[in-house]
Amino acid sequence: MITGLVFDIKKFSIHDGPGIRTTIFFKGCPLTCWWCHNPESQAVGAEIVFGQGKCIRCHACLVRCEQEAISWNGDGVASTDSQKCTLCGQCVEACYTEARQIVGQKMTVAQVMEKIEEDIAFYDESGGGVTFSGGEPLLQRNFLLALLRACKEKEIHTAVDTCGFASWEKLDSIREYVDLFLYDLKLMDDASHRKFTGVPNKLILENLQALSQQGHNIALRIPIIPGVNDDDENLRRTGAFAATSLHLKRVDILPYHYTAIDKYDRLHKVYGLSETRPPLDERMAEIAQILQKFDLQVKIGG
Numbered sequence: 231m232i233t234g235l236v237f238d239i240k241k242f243s244i245h246d247g248p249g250i251r252t253t254i255f256f257k258g259c260p261l262t263c264w265w266c267h268n269p270e271s272q273a274v275g276a277e278i279v280f281g282q283g284k285c286i287r288c289h290a291c292l293v294r295c296e297q298e299a300i301s302w303n304g305d306g307v308a309s310t311d312s313q314k315c316t317l318c319g320q321c322v323e324a325c326y327t328e329a330r331q332i333v334g335q336k337m338t339v340a341q342v343m344e345k346i347e348e349d350i351a352f353y354d355e356s357g358g359g360v361t362f363s364g365g366e367p368l369l370q371r372n373f374l375l376a377l378l379r380a381c382k383e384k385e386i387h388t389a390v391d392t393c394g395f396a397s398w399e400k401l402d403s404i405r406e407y408v409d410l411f412l413y414d415l416k417l418m419d420d421a422s423h424r425k426f427t428g429v430p431n432k433l434i435l436e437n438l439q440a441l442s443q444q445g446h447n448i449a450l451r452i453p454i455i456p457g458v459n460d461d462d463e464n465l466r467r468t469g470a471f472a473a474t475s476l477h478l479k480r481v482d483i484l485p486y487h488y489t490a491i492d493k494y495d496r497l498h499k500v501y502g503l504s505e506t507r508p509p510l511d512e513r514m515a516e517i518a519q520i521l522q523k524f525d526l527q528v529k530i531g532g
């Protein structure tokens with residue numbers, strides 16, 4: 231039986247493709263973007279997260295944990311020893327305030343399809359469907375492929391939100407079941423791409439070209455991160471690449487926001503862009519104009 235690790239299922243989504251959609255968030259990502267809105271998606275395995283602000287120091291979790299994996303420091307901050315923790319979920323159950331959570335749930339294809347099929351009437355009514363997102367869904371290719379096939383059997387519209395950092399063999403194996411690729415493009419300069427995402431961009435650009443040459447339906451998604459990729463030169467290079475290499479017309483530019491900053495605290499991760507503020511509306515309009523000069527259809531927002 232094929233199973234996968236899912237960290238969230240969002241129903242009635244209207245920003246992850248056309249119509250009303252169910253978005254399935256896969257756990258695990260090969261990138262570590264500094265602005266990631268879902269840092270809980272990055273680690274490949276399930277993990278415990280702890281929200282210090284919600285904790286009332288009742289120590290119910292500590293008492294319940296048979297593995298003695300939880301310890302308390304003098305400042306009242308709990309830490310979990312990942313070597314001892316078996317992810318049994320007992321501490322989560324014991325926590326009245328939901329300060330402890332397990333991120334990442336093992337699910338079968340049938341379990342996910344049951345969730346997806348609950349809203350078929352809404353997809354039909356709105357021209358929607360299902361979007362596989364993450365994390366990076368291609369990291370769990372077999373699970374993704376099985377879900378895509380199951381959706382196609384039910385004639386459900388499918389979208390895959392990908393960072394593109396996967397082998398062509400993986401993309402090639404799923405593409406016939408994908409109605410729309412939501413393809414993320416961050417930076418054209420390879421050194422900057424490595425710095426801010428942790429990986430080079432060559433494979434990402436090559437895969438995007440290959441999908442486009444195969445005639446796939448692609449919506450390019452560019453997060454606009456002030457001080458990272460919002461300079462005119464990067465935008466002009468992005469526009470030129472999209473227009474001349476890809477035969478691609480649709481680009482969504484997504485203004486940076488930092489609403490996920492609390493998640494970094496819960497995961498004990500450092501947020502590298504704490505000084506960065508969202509771009510002004512005027513700058514987003516200018517960026518749209520820069521890209522439109524390359525004969526691209528540009529939309530601000532998803």
Ligand code: SF4
Pocket residue numbers: 278294295296297298299300310314315316317318319320321322
């Ligand atoms: S998930 Fe289980 S093993 Fe891990 S900290 Fe909680 S109670 Fe202990």
Ligand code: SF4
Pocket residue numbers: 284285286287288289290291292308324325326327328329330
């Ligand atoms: S059970 Fe929850 S609220 Fe109580 S100490 Fe543990 S994390 Fe804090």
